[in-house]
Amino acid sequence: MRIKVVPYPTTILFNIEGIDIIGNYKTGSMVGLSDKGFRFIREALNGESILIEDLDADDIELLKALLKYEIVHDDSIHIEDKNEIDSAYLHITNKCNLHCIGCYSRDNARNREEDLSLETINHIIEELKKYSLKNLIISGGEPFLRNDLDEIVKYAKEEIMVEKVVIITNGTIIKESVLYNIKPYVDYIAVSIDGFNEENATYLRDSGIFNKVIQTIKLIKSSGISVNILPTLHKKNIYHIEEYIKLAKSLNVSVSFSLLTCNFNNLKECEDFVPSTSELIYLGEYLSDKIGKNDISVENISVEVKRSCEAGKKLISIAANGDVYPCHMLHVREFSFGNIVNTSLEEILNSSNARKFRNLHVDDFKECKNCKYRYLCGGGCRANAFYSFYTLFGKDSYCSMYTEYYKYVVNILKSLKREKNKIV
16 A cells, blocks of 8 residues: 655744654644654655555554644645634623733723624624634633623534633622523633732732632532633742642642733833743743643643744634734734624635734744744744834743743653664
């Protein structure tokens, strides 16, 4: 039996410190190669068909992995490169009962703008599903301020059959009756949390809410809905990650960490919370020690191949007025793709701004293009770069953290390659 394999248009082969890696930056999948594996890849991708019977067990194992993780494909299969949306933030209200420092969605319309109608919200979800939407993240403002939240999630899950529906909340106004109404249609609720105990209860959020949020988390769990707590890491809590992990374990919930992003609306109030370079290096070292332990997840940190962050590619964000942006951290007028209330999503995704974000590549980022880790971090977050240097092509302000983290990742890959080369 013969097979001719070819790389996907988004497949990349690169080398870091003697480690050959092949991956697909559309899927993020990657495979580290032994010397023998690298020779096989070069031969397999030279345009000639492969006789399966001539391959040894290692070659067959590698070929199966490359096909499974969509790094190469059978040349007889036509691959269509089309716009697909994995995840979308849908901000269903701009109203909120808190006043958090560094809130990414707060603008001049906060608590003034009328919410979009249920009919319009449902139309937006329909449009998103046309582009293979997998994850719908319902945010705000505070989503639980809407009286029809149960109808929104029911329509998304039951009628449109969105694979995963998540609600992000500040955890201060949730009623038990609403939880039972939304339970069949929500995969989990992410509760933003500030401190980790009563003595260290408030950094960014309104004072006096810690116990209320903890009570809400317990209420959500008692209703049968899974909970993920969502602290934001910054200068004043960066050395307390273990305390948040302990809190999550005590509540029997998962934990994911956001990274503080200061935008033009909140730059002044954020000044005292921006981590220093030494603190970011510590964070990178800390996270590298967590690889493979599955204790936590941290925004923008993963082991995969990237050409840039997913903003405007597999991720979009829809503001409370229907404006579509590349991500929830980049609700900036100049980056708007259009308004989904009066424009089809097809037209929006073919706008000049949408094409601009789809074409962003780490090789074009001035301070990233010569970095050996660039295809692992993808240049980090474009929102952080823009707010720090007023350009999408600048350096992410968290670069020191990424460098320390991926330095450790590469050391692991080098160790694995040495072991593999010994075997073969």
